[in-house]
Amino acid sequence: MILLDYRDKRPIYEQVVEKLEKLIMGGALETDSRMPSVRAMGMDLAVNPNTIQRAYNQLEQEGYLYTVSGRGSFVAPESEWREGKKKKMLAEWRLVTERAREAGLTREQLAGQLNQIYEEVQQA
Amino acid sequence: MILLDYRDKRPIYEQVVEKLEKLIMGGALETDSRMPSVRAMGMDLAVNPNTIQRAYNQLEQEGYLYTVSGRGSFVAPESEWREGKKKKMLAEWRLVTERAREAGLTREQLAGQLNQIYEEVQQA
DNA sequence: CAAGTGTATTAACTCTCTTAATACACTTAC
DNA sequence: GTAAGTGTATTAAGAGAGTTAATACACTTG
DSSP states (O other): OOOOOTTOOSOHHHHHHHHHHHHHHTTOSOTTOBOOOHHHHHHHHTSOHHHHHHHHHHHHHTTSEEEETTTEEEEOOHHHHHHHHHHHHHHHHHHHHHHHHHTTOOHHHHHHHHHHHHHHHHHO | OOOOOTTOOSOHHHHHHHHHHHHHHTTOSOTTOBOOOHHHHHHHHTSOHHHHHHHHHHHHHTTSEEEETTTEEEEOOHHHHHHHHHHHHHHHHHHHHHHHHHTTOOHHHHHHHHHHHHHHHHHO
C-alpha cells in the first residue's frame, strides 16, 4: 500500500502518516473501507506493529480513520477531517497573526500579502 | 543583570536570550553600551562562558547585539533589529497563510479574522 | 607582556523520542 | 468455546539530537 524511504530521516510512523493522509485526501481510499491491520502493515514494511499503531492513532486523532477494537481501522468520511483541519489551521493562523501585529506589521501590510497569496492561485 | 529560573525546563542559553531580548526591547539597556563579558556573566550565573556566548551569538544574529573581538559585545541600535524582526515575522506569516489557503480557508474568512485581531487592539 | 575580551573545537552528558518486545482484551467465524 | 484474527497497553531498549562544559586559541588594550 505504501513504501518507506530509507533516506528520509523522519521517523517511520511519521512517513506512514503522511503517505496515508495523502491517499485519503486524494480520495484513493474508499470511505469506510478497512485499512490493513497493524500487524499486516507491520509485516509489509518490516516494522513493529506498534509503529503502525502509532501512525493509525494519529490519523484517528486527525479524523482520517476510525477504529473498532477487535475489528480494525477504517477510512473516515471526508466530513470528519475537513472541518477539523480548517479549525486547527485557523487557530494557528490567528496566533501567528497576533505575533505579526506585535512585531509591528500593519493590518494594511498583511491585507496586501493576503490578496497576493490568493491571487497567485487564481492566475495559475 | 538577570536571574535564572531553575524550574524552567528550557535550556539556560534560551532563558538568557529571552531575558536580554526583553531588556533591550524595553529600552532598559542603552545603545552602544557594553554588555558583561561572557566570563563575567558566566560567573554571575554559575554557568560556563560558552553558554553565555551561545546566547550572545543568537542575540547578535537577531540584531540585538554587535560584537568586536577582543573588546566585547555591545547593545545594537533599535534600527538593527526592528526591521529584521518584521521581515522574519512576515516570512513566517506568509507560510502559515499559504497552508491555511491549502486547507480550504477562504480569503474572506482570513480577512475577517485579520480585522478582528487588529480591532481588538484599538478598543483596548 | 599581561590581563582582559571573544572564538573554536571537542567531548561528556542528559534527555527526549522512536521503536521493539511482550502481554492483554475484544470480535468473529467455525 | 476455541482459534485466529483484530486493536491496546506497558515497559524497556536504543538511538539521536541538543545542551553544557573543558580547554586551547586569537585579538585588543594599557
